[in-house]
Amino acid sequence: MLTLIKNAEIYSPHYLGKKDLLLVHNKIGYIRDSIELPELSFADIEVIDAEGKMAVPGFIDSHVHIIGGGGEGSYKTRTPEIQLTDATLSGITTLVGVIGTDGTTRNMASLIAKARALEEEGITCYVQTGSYQVPVKTLTGKIEDDLILIDKIIGVGEIAIADHRSSQPTVEEMAKIASAARVGGMLSGKAGIVNVHVGDSYDHLKLLEDIAENTDIPIKQFYPTHINRNPHLFEAGIRYAKKGGYVDFTTSSIPKFFEEGEVKCSKALRIMLDEGVPAGQITFTSDGQASLPDFNEQGELIGLQIGKVSTLFSEVRDAILQEGVSIEHAISVITKNPASILKLHQKGRIEEGKDADVVLLNKETLAIETVFSMGRKMVEDGKAVVKGTFE
Numbered sequence: 374m375l376t377l378i379k380n381a382e383i384y385s386p387h388y389l390g391k392k393d394l395l396l397v398h399n400k401i402g403y404i405r406d407s408i409e410l411p412e413l414s415f416a417d418i419e420v421i422d423a424e425g426k427m428a429v430p431g432f433i434d435s436h437v438h439i440i441g442g443g444g445e446g447s448y449k450t451r452t453p454e455i456q457l458t459d460a461t462l463s464g465i466t467t468l469v470g471v472i473g474t475d476g477t478t479r480n481m482a483s484l485i486a487k488a489r490a491l492e493e494e495g496i497t498c499y500v501q502t503g504s505y506q507v508p509v510k511t512l513t514g515k516i517e518d519d520l521i522l523i524d525k526i527i528g529v530g531e532i533a534i535a536d537h538r539s540s541q542p543t544v545e546e547m548a549k550i551a552s553a554a555r556v557g558g559m560l561s562g563k564a565g566i567v568n569v570h571v572g573d574s575y576d577h578l579k580l581l582e583d584i585a586e587n588t589d590i591p592i593k594q595f596y597p598t599h600i601n602r603n604p605h606l607f608e609a610g611i612r613y614a615k616k617g618g619y620v621d622f623t624t625s626s627i628p629k630f631f632e633e634g635e636v637k638c639s640k641a642l643r644i645m646l647d648e649g650v651p652a653g654q655i656t657f658t659s660d661g662q663a664s665l666p667d668f669n670e671q672g673e674l675i676g677l678q679i680g681k682v683s684t685l686f687s688e689v690r691d692a693i694l695q696e697g698v699s700i701e702h703a704i705s706v707i708t709k710n711p712a713s714i715l716k717l718h719q720k721g722r723i724e725e726g727k728d729a730d731v732v733l734l735n736k737e738t739l740a741i742e743t744v745f746s747m748g749r750k751m752v753e754d755g756k757a758v759v760k761g762t763f764e
């Protein structure tokens with residue numbers, strides 16, 4: 374399987390200029406100024422003229438409720454599973470699945486089965502072990518064993534803090550989770566990171582800062598998300614990032630959240646960079662398939678929407694087109710940065726030898742046109758050419 378992409382402006386996410394890109398089976402084979410292939414009798418070669426297009430790495434969405442989530446307005450509010458084309462039409466070629474509030478009817482066995490299903494359908498998928506709850510409900514009974522023995526498990530999470538729905542973990546409990554994740558990660562060559570859901574309470578990131586200051590656990594063992602959910606957490610997030618911590622912003626939203634002070638991701642990225650936070654510490658995730666509850670002023674549930682993975686790239690596009698963030702920095706928050714933080718060494722970069730996950734964008738509008746996942750064309754001219762089993 375050979376695919377030759379000609380004349381693409383490559384953002385690796387670092388700008389490489391206009392080049393030809395040869396995908397060999399599921400890897401990026403060669404990147405050259407010009408590649409001319411001889412007629413081959415033994416192989417079909419698809420040649421794509423990418424004049425006027427940018428080639429960027431396939432996107433990584435590292436916080437998605439792939440088996441559905443929600444349920445916080447009783448059973449009927451449980452959200453559905455993600456479908457393959459939800460991801461591919463959004464340029465996403467790598468997903469990391471998480472559970473969420475409901476660690477009872479959602480469990481690790483079904484999370485791993487869904488990750489495998491998505492891989493059979495053509496994209497890459499990993500999972501985190503656990504849910505909001507502490508003690509962590511693992512697959513094998515121990516965080517270390519999950520990481521060391523189960524290929525798909527790359528870390529722990531999303532553990533909830535600063536939230537009325539969290540198990541209210543103590544510093545000691547959270548430090549023990551982090552050290553188990555750290556050791557499991559070391560022994561398995563994985564990130565072993567602890568993905569932390571941060572809620573609306575004024576405790577913010579204090580628990581994680583206490584651990585970083587008072588134990589041997591480094592601040593980078595944690596990967597806190599939803600940092601843009603309100604202005605006071607966002608301010609705390611800037612201070613946290615300046616201490617060296619990672620910060621993840623959630624792209625799924627509804628207009629009501631913005632009225633209440635949520636910081637739009639595109640803007641949050643620009644502000645963090647202006648504040649001098651190192652670009653590599655910042656990521657976006659969609660929180661896709663989570664429920665987005667809308668309450669009226671009396672606190673009654675008046676509507677419920679589902680988080681969409683399509684918001685992942687639309688916020689990156691807004692960061693470039695509306696906030697003036699450089700293409701390299703904006704693309705990095707959904708490619709190179711999560712790949713480094715999560716130690717997904719084959720992902721997040723257009724480099725020879727990496728996985729052939731490539732997105733072609735219209736250079737002017739930044740519309741997603743063509744998507745390759747592991748060398749296979751999933752989307753062409755903005756339409757899915759490969760569909761999930763039940764689509």
Ligand code: ZN
Nearest residue numbers: 531570571599
């Ligand atoms: Zn969450």
